Amino acid sequence: MSYHVVIIGAGLIGRLLALELHLAGASVALLDRDSKEGKHSCAYTGAGMLAPYAELEISEPIIAALGIESLSLWPQILKKLPQPVFFQEEGTLVLAHPQDQAELIRFKSSVQFRLENGGWQKLAIARSDTNVMFDCNQPSIIALEAELPRIFTNGIYLPNEGQIDNKQLLEALRTAIEQANIPWHTDIDIASVSNRGVECKHLRHHSKNVVAELKSYDFIIDCRGLGSKKDIAQLRGVRGELLLVEAPDVRLKRPIRLMHPRHPIYIVPRENNRFIIGATTIESEDMRPLTVQSALELLSAACTVHPGFAEASILESRVNCRPAMPNNLPAIILPEYTGSPKIIGVNGLYRHGFLIAPKIANLVLAYIMNKPIDDYAQSIFHKGDPVLAISH
Amino acid sequence: MWQLAGKSLNSRLLCGTALFPSPQIMRQSIIASRAEVVTVSLRRQTPSKNGGSSFWDFIKSLNVHVLPNTAGCRTSKEAITVAQMARELFNTNWIKLEVTGDDYTLQPDPFALVDAAKALITDGFEVFPYTTSDLIVAQKLVDVGCKIVMPWAAPIGSGQGIIDPRALQTLRTRLPNTTLIVDAGIGKPSHATQVMEMGFDAVLLTSAIALTNDPENMARAFAGAIESGRLGFESGFMPERNMASPSTPTIGTPFWHKEAISK
Numbered sequence: 246m247s248y249h250v251v252i253i254g255a256g257l258i259g260r261l262l263a264l265e266l267h268l269a270g271a272s273v274a275l276l277d278r279d280s281k282e283g284k285h286s287c288a289y290t291g292a293g294m295l296a297p298y299a300e301l302e303i304s305e306p307i308i309a310a311l312g313i314e315s316l317s318l319w320p321q322i323l324k325k326l327p328q329p330v331f332f333q334e335e336g337t338l339v340l341a342h343p344q345d346q347a348e349l350i351r352f353k354s355s356v357q358f359r360l361e362n363g364g365w366q367k368l369a370i371a372r373s374d375t376n377v378m379f380d381c382n383q384p385s386i387i388a389l390e391a392e393l394p395r396i397f398t399n400g401i402y403l404p405n406e407g408q409i410d411n412k413q414l415l416e417a418l419r420t421a422i423e424q425a426n427i428p429w430h431t432d433i434d435i436a437s438v439s440n441r442g443v444e445c446k447h448l449r450h451h452s453k454n455v456v457a458e459l460k461s462y463d464f465i466i467d468c469r470g471l472g473s474k475k476d477i478a479q480l481r482g483v484r485g486e487l488l489l490v491e492a493p494d495v496r497l498k499r500p501i502r503l504m505h506p507r508h509p510i511y512i513v514p515r516e517n518n519r520f521i522i523g524a525t526t527i528e529s530e531d532m533r534p535l536t537v538q539s540a541l542e543l544l545s546a547a548c549t550v551h552p553g554f555a556e557a558s559i560l561e562s563r564v565n566c567r568p569a570m571p572n573n574l575p576a577i578i579l580p581e582y583t584g585s586p587k588i589i590g591v592n593g594l595y596r597h598g599f600l601i602a603p604k605i606a607n608l609v610l611a612y613i614m615n616k617p618i619d620d621y622a623q624s625i626f627h628k629g630d631p632v633l634a635i636s637h
Numbered sequence: 638m639w640q641l642a643g644k645s646l647n648s649r650l651l652c653g654t655a656l657f658p659s660p661q662i663m664r665q666s667i668i669a670s671r672a673e674v675v676t677v678s679l680r681r682q683t684p685s686k687n688g689g690s691s692f693w694d695f696i697k698s699l700n701v702h703v704l705p706n707t708a709g710c711r712t713s714k715e716a717i718t719v720a721q722m723a724r725e726l727f728n729t730n731w732i733k734l735e736v737t738g739d740d741y742t743l744q745p746d747p748f749a750l751v752d753a754a755k756a757l758i759t760d761g762f763e764v765f766p767y768t769t770s771d772l773i774v775a776q777k778l779v780d781v782g783c784k785i786v787m788p789w790a791a792p793i794g795s796g797q798g799i800i801d802p803r804a805l806q807t808l809r810t811r812l813p814n815t816t817l818i819v820d821a822g823i824g825k826p827s828h829a830t831q832v833m834e835m836g837f838d839a840v841l842l843t844s845a846i847a848l849t850n851d852p853e854n855m856a857r858a859f860a861g862a863i864e865s866g867r868l869g870f871e872s873g874f875m876p877e878r879n880m881a882s883p884s885t886p887t888i889g890t891p892f893w894h895k896e897a898i899s900k
């Protein structure tokens with residue numbers, strides 16, 4: 246591929262696309278308003294669960310299809326990275342307290358319904374012809390997670406799910422991009438990417454290289470997440486808060502989801518006795534730090550899953566707003582829609598960025614290289630979908 | 638057509654906006670439900686302030702009346718403050734008053750509820766208080782000036798249906814001039830039909846629509862169920878007949894029937 250592609254936004258999808266396009270032979274440049282650490286990206290906040298089946302509780306089947314394919318793509322991507330990234334496929338355990346058993350029933354029924362009505366079963370079966378969801382009684386729960394309290398008499402185990410360490414991934418992608426000598430301009434705030442061109446705040450402070458970058462390109466890929474709101478009117482932020490704790494007394498092997506009628510939480514193990522406890526889902530674009538109410542909800546629920554969390558140290562609290570389209574599905578916004586023949590938008594990854602990014606990156610590459618696109622994924626390519634048009 | 642707090646409405650279904658899988662499914666479901674009033678939680682979906690505007694824009698695009706609620710408040714003072722904020726932000730004097738007495742069941746605190754209702758009515762609000770099916774609490778709410786009372790059928794989000802039909806029937810009979818909207822506890826369309834057949838004015842729903850596999854179709858199902866119940870109530874039901882002891886003399890019964898019986 247002999248294209249020159251400028252990627253605006255070096256968060257999760259921006260970094261991944263930069264590397265993949267480079268490996269496909271394109272000449273690539275990255276721009277971001279943040280530093281290379283990416284502290285303000287949603288990716289820096291995310292829990293990194295890769296849960297295509299559990300997400301079916303509230304997501305459409307296409308998310309599971311994209312997620313199942315991505316799960317098998319991650320190991321190949323990680324092999325290309327110069328640093329190790331914690332990645333595992335130990336499945337997910339879904340639990341509920343005795344008084345909340347109805348939530349477990351509802352979870353199972355939603356997942357089952359979408360598994361059966363998704364029209365993409367072939368994909369799921371291709372990955373594993375075994376069952377994807379098992380009922381657990383107390384002994385099987387203990388067999389999976391020996392330290393869980395005996396109050397959990399019922400649960401659901403989804404064996405074909407995984408997780409990835411978000412910060413290690415961002416760092417490893419950064420090193421790979423640097424080693425590939427891909428130009429990466431930090432502190433560049435791009436106010437707008439539209440058919441009127443690229444609007445850059447305080448451009449005069451920046452090097453001539455950036456100006457040159459923005460003068461000649463074959464494609465611009467807008468990956469600014471919620472930063473694209475000015476250009477994609479339908480985009481909204483969904484606030485999520487989580488905590489990183491260090492709990493020496495807790496040994497859990499895999500992500501645990503605790504169902505609750507109002508405050509469902511998950512606990513995601515990281516290396517070295519660290520755990521992510523998350524996450525709230527609030528229809529607001531408020532970026533203020535974690536609220537006391539949310540902290541109480543998250544932490545008290547976590548303590549009921551494992552009393553050892555009471556002695557944990559809180560290392561970090563993180564907040565960000567997930568970029569979402571009205572249907573909560575990803576969107577690859579084509580030039581016909583962005584209004585410029587050279588601009589592609591990749592957005593709306595919502596709570597599924599890590600789950601689906603590898604497949605999304607492949608689809609964008611396929612589009613640029615004029616390769617065939619899977620039938621099931623056609624619906625995320627937007628040429629001007631009237632379903633998304635909301636009067637403002 | 639019926640009147641709710643000075644507005645003419647066709648639909649007797651009021652719909653919540655939380656818990657849907659996506660705003661788009663919420664929108665499609667609300668359209669399918671034909672609801673003309675939707676509830677919005679101030680605490681967590683704040684417009685302009687704290688930047689919750691996208692979701693709010695989405696709700697505005699539905700062109701329905703907005704009934705903000707005080708969900709999450711535990712004292713009357715807190716509820717009054719939230720109601721006042723809601724009036725400014727949503728530009729309406731309607732308020733669904735919720736004062737939680739128990740965090741797990743979200744059972745309302747009737748004492749704080751009546752206090753808050755009284756203060757808010759003095760302040761010019763149209764108060765929609767969420768309460769249990771207790772007659773005395775409902776009566777006190779009416780006494781402090783509520784024209785609308787919203788009793789539960791069962792605890793919120795439980796989907797249990799009508800746990801105490803006699804209490805609901807008593808409310809309807811004893812408060813004939815109050816607008817009574819059943820809020821919470823409905824799980825199935827048939828539950829909604831039942832309360833509408835009892836003569837309740839409307840039904841408010843969220844979980845029973847939003848937390849199902851196909852919210853849009855469930856919304857349609859509830860719209861039909863509520864309309865059926867209301868039409869039934871307005872038409873007047875035929876009296877139940879006791880078929881066990883025949884009330885008509887058997888003199889006129891044809892002989893071949895008599896034979897059949899004697900066989």
Ligand SMILES: Cc1cc2nc3c(=O)[nH]c(=O)nc-3n(C[C@H](O)[C@H](O)[C@H](O)COP(=O)(O)OP(=O)(O)OC[C@H]3O[C@@H](n4cnc5c(N)ncnc54)[C@H](O)[C@@H]3O)c2cc1C
Pocket residue numbers: 253254255256257258259276277278279283285286287288289290291292293294295433434435436468469470471472473484485486487523524525564565566567568591592593594595596597598599600601
């Ligand atoms: C609490 C929480 C938990 C999550 N958990 C999970 C999970 O378990 N699994 C999962 O799959 N997903 C999860 N996610 C979602 C995931 O983090 C996102 O889907 C993903 O990060 C989105 O990727 P992105 O590249 O589109 O956006 P981002 O990662 O936000 O990157 C956008 C980039 O654009 C840059 N940018 C923005 N505006 C401008 C501008 N004006 N000029 C220049 N640059 C700009 C930003 O600096 C940033 O680097 C979670 C999210 C949150 C908030």
